[in-house]
Amino acid sequence: MVALVAGVVGFFVVLRGSAFAAHAIPNGSFAGAAAAALVGTNTLLGLGIFSLAGALGIGWLGRRGRHDVVTALVLVLMLGLGGLFVSLQSQYAPETYSILFGEILGVSNNELAPTAGLGLACVVTVAVLYRRLMISSVLAETGAARGVDPFRVELCFLAVLALASTMTVPVVGTLLMFSLMIGPPAAARTLSDRPGRAMALSVALALVTVWGSIAAAYATNDPVGFFVTVIGAGAYTLGRVWATWRRGRAVGDNTGGPGRVERDRVVGRVAEGLLPS
Amino acid sequence: MTEPSEQAKPADAALMAADAARAAEAPLLAVEGVSVRLGGREVLHDVSFAVGAGQFTGLIGSNGAGKTTLLRVILGLTAADSGTVRLAAANGAGHHTGQRARVGYVPQKFAFDSDMPMRARDLVALGIDAQRLGIALPSRRRRERVEQMLAAVDALAFADTRIGSLSGGEQQRVLIAHALISRPQLLLLDEPLANLDLASAQGVVALLARICAEQGIAVLISAHEMNPLLPVLDRIVYLAHGRAASGTTQEVVRADVLSRLYGRHVDVLHVHGRVLVVAGAGDDSDLEGHEGGVSGGSHSGGAEVVL
Numbered sequence: 001m002v003a004l005v006a007g008v009v010g011f012f013v014v015l016r017g018s019a020f021a022a023h024a025i026p027n028g029s030f031a032g033a034a035a036a037a038l039v040g041t042n043t044l045l046g047l048g049i050f051s052l053a054g055a056l057g058i059g060w061l062g063r064r065g066r067h068d069v070v071t072a073l074v075l076v077l078m079l080g081l082g083g084l085f086v087s088l089q090s091q092y093a094p095e096t097y098s099i100l101f102g103e104i105l106g107v108s109n110n111e112l113a114p115t116a117g118l119g120l121a122c123v124v125t126v127a128v129l130y131r132r133l134m135i136s137s138v139l140a141e142t143g144a145a146r147g148v149d150p151f152r153v154e155l156c157f158l159a160v161l162a163l164a165s166t167m168t169v170p171v172v173g174t175l176l177m178f179s180l181m182i183g184p185p186a187a188a189r190t191l192s193d194r195p196g197r198a199m200a201l202s203v204a205l206a207l208v209t210v211w212g213s214i215a216a217a218y219a220t221n222d223p224v225g226f227f228v229t230v231i232g233a234g235a236y237t238l239g240r241v242w243a244t245w246r247r248g249r250a251v252g253d254n255t256g257g258p259g260r261v262e263r264d265r266v267v268g269r270v271a272e273g274l275l276p277s
Numbered sequence: 278m279t280e281p282s283e284q285a286k287p288a289d290a291a292l293m294a295a296d297a298a299r300a301a302e303a304p305l306l307a308v309e310g311v312s313v314r315l316g317g318r319e320v321l322h323d324v325s326f327a328v329g330a331g332q333f334t335g336l337i338g339s340n341g342a343g344k345t346t347l348l349r350v351i352l353g354l355t356a357a358d359s360g361t362v363r364l365a366a367a368n369g370a371g372h373h374t375g376q377r378a379r380v381g382y383v384p385q386k387f388a389f390d391s392d393m394p395m396r397a398r399d400l401v402a403l404g405i406d407a408q409r410l411g412i413a414l415p416s417r418r419r420r421e422r423v424e425q426m427l428a429a430v431d432a433l434a435f436a437d438t439r440i441g442s443l444s445g446g447e448q449q450r451v452l453i454a455h456a457l458i459s460r461p462q463l464l465l466l467d468e469p470l471a472n473l474d475l476a477s478a479q480g481v482v483a484l485l486a487r488i489c490a491e492q493g494i495a496v497l498i499s500a501h502e503m504n505p506l507l508p509v510l511d512r513i514v515y516l517a518h519g520r521a522a523s524g525t526t527q528e529v530v531r532a533d534v535l536s537r538l539y540g541r542h543v544d545v546l547h548v549h550g551r552v553l554v555v556a557g558a559g560d561d562s563d564l565e566g567h568e569g570g571v572s573g574g575s576h577s578g579g580a581e582v583v584l
């Protein structure tokens with residue numbers, strides 16, 4: 001479920017170039033977890049409120065001018081708040097600490113339902129807004145001319161990002177969430193040149209990353225997070241190498257045809273099992 | 278549009294005749310008295326012109342003349358401070374409602390990452406109904422429509438290439454297909470020739486002229502260089518300092534009209550089938566020169582500012 005959400009949402013994070021926001025929102029939501037621990041309410045609720053507030057803040061303040069500056073400010077503000085909340089607590093809260101790194105195998109049963117619900121909401125929202133997200137990501141002005149307000153789409157997308165953070169952070173932690181949302185989609189887009197297939201591949205790679213990391217961590221006793229980042233970055237590097245090699249070949253044999261077709265067929269077969277493109 | 282009334286007063290006869298002549302062109306787009314202020318400066322001042330169905334109109338002006346602003350006002354992306362923009366009601370075929378669906382747009386600025394997972398044909402397919410909710414299920418009809426559109430803009434050869442790795446001219450063709458596939462009656466293009474070499478520019482102009490003629494789609498194309506367009510233009514809207522003069526090329530590209538527009542004396546020179554707008558001697562103005570050959574189909578010229 002986490003891999004599905006990370007793969008789907010991450011696809012648009014990379015397409016829209018919102019990697020920084022995808023970094024800031026989960027990290028900022030740490031403040032929410034700390035606040036929840038302080039007040040004594042549900043961690044998920046605190047995460048949800050803070051990540052949504054952060055996302056809407058970034059969207060609203062960033063509607064004119066420099067998105068990255070606003071994002072950085074929101075991130076720093078939220079981290080500062082988080083630090084404050086942690087220091088206000090009398091005793092050290094393990095829950096808050098686990099937010100940073102997640103408890104991939106330790107999600108309790110009563111957290112499972114809301115987590116799955118949030119994940120489903122994310123995927124459904126992306127599906128409903130799919131074409132609008134697409135047009136406003138690649139040709140915002142043309143989209144606007146068709147009545148797709150880029151600002152509204154951006155706000156919706158950041159809200160989805162916030163929901164995704166809320167559900168995934170307790171599982172994989174803020175740091176890993178970020179690498180899971182960037183690595184697989186970035187790798188997928190080098191492997192396939194079709195949007196639908198790239199998204200399916202992105203989900204597949206996220207799944208492989210998560211399971212591979214758990215297996216590797218189990219085998220070696222090293223932290224899961226280490227493997228998530230390594231596999232994510234490794235997939236991307238391999239993707240780039242493949243793309244470069246392919247281009248070299250296409251130039252080498254003047255036709256460029258057979259190699260392309262064969263590759264598309266292979267990628268297509270992998271992807272078709274996963275999603276209609 | 279206002280229909281000329283049958284019971285016109287005799288005194289208005291001349292006016293009515295002019296109106297009737299204009300109505301015969303069935304203006305698709307009427308821009309009337311549009312003024313726009315941006316950042317405290319008047320970017321457009323009392324701009325009026327009309328575009329008839331199936332007409333090929335050039336929106337000509339140097340950098341900063343207000344071309345992009347005017348196109349954005351027509352699209353409803355920028356609000357006019359005064360004046361109106363009217364689009365004729367959707368005609369017969371009309372499964373499109375609202376005025377926006379009927380106008381196609383190719384913006385001036387776009388950028389595609391070279392590794393963006395989108396082929397030329399994916400971008401064209403997105404043009405069918407990008408504003409709709411939900412996921413577009415692939416179907417044979419969609420595929421065929423995309424295929425036809427790609428063929429219409431001569432883009433089949435690179436239909437399966439990533440949009441980000443196409444050349445500027447190829448991207449323009451794909452964007453034109455993206456805009457046309459929603460079957461607009463009016464196509465707005467913002468400086469599509471600006472970054473193209475002469476051969477690509479001629480190719481795009483020929484393509485647009487063909488689409489305009491064959492499909493009866495009105496084209497409003499902005500450019501800072503009028504010469505590549507002159508052979509195909511039905512009408513011209515000349516923008517300078519936010520003011521506009523419109524009419525046929527012969528009516529507008531004249532020393533007296535343009536001098537009035539620029540607020541100082543300019544000459545219009547015809548050299549080897551090209552038109553140059555040149556400021557009078559001693560004028561140290563910011564006036565642009567129009568140079569660069571196409572009409573004779575002869576050699577290139579490269580832009581050269583003549584003052």
Ligand SMILES: Nc1ncnc2c1ncn2[C@@H]1O[C@H](COP(=O)(O)OP(=O)(O)O)[C@@H](O)[C@H]1O
Pocket residue numbers: 315316320338339340341342343344345346347
């Ligand atoms: N959002 C804006 N705020 C302030 N001034 C603007 C804005 N957009 C455009 N302008 C100014 O309006 C003028 C016309 O711009 P534009 O329509 O882009 O010209 P063109 O497309 O003909 O080059 C320019 O001087 C530009 O600086």
Ligand SMILES: [Mg+2]
Pocket residue numbers: 344345346385467468
């Ligand atoms: Mg412009």
